[in-house]
Amino acid sequence: MTYTNEKKLIKDAKRIIAHHNEVSRLKGENFNVFSILNMEHKENGTHSALLGELLNPKGSHLKGDLFLQLFLQTVGNDTINLDKASVVLEKYIGRRMMPTY
Structure with missing residues (x-):
């Protein structure tokens, strides 16, 4: 057969x-840059810190809001006032509810 x-x-x-x-x-x-650096287990902390610093208009890169502007253009968001923009890396928004089936 x-x-x-x-x-x-x-x-x-x-x-x-x-x-x-x-x-x-x-x-x-x-x-994956974190795999190359053998840092997979630290991805959340390092990833958030790097992105936060790049998107922060007052970041140490001294490029002002350039990276934030480029990011917002890429995602199609033009409603944020860049003069008042700030970065919060992680913010507690409440308890996560688990779905019930």
Whole structure:
């Protein structure tokens, strides 16, 4: 007894996975600076600090609100008053509710 449908399904799945992996490679989606620096376990703290510093108009980069402007342009938000902008790295917004099913 041959399993033609199953073999075709497995072959198709392998082709789709290979294609997805190639697209990810070409897009650079597998690049992770925290892996390179062997800091995966510190990603949250370092990631937040770096982004916060770049987006902070009063950051040590001395570029004013340039990075914040570019970020807001990229996400399509033009409603923030940059003269009054400030950065808060993490803010407690309340207890997270778990979904009930």
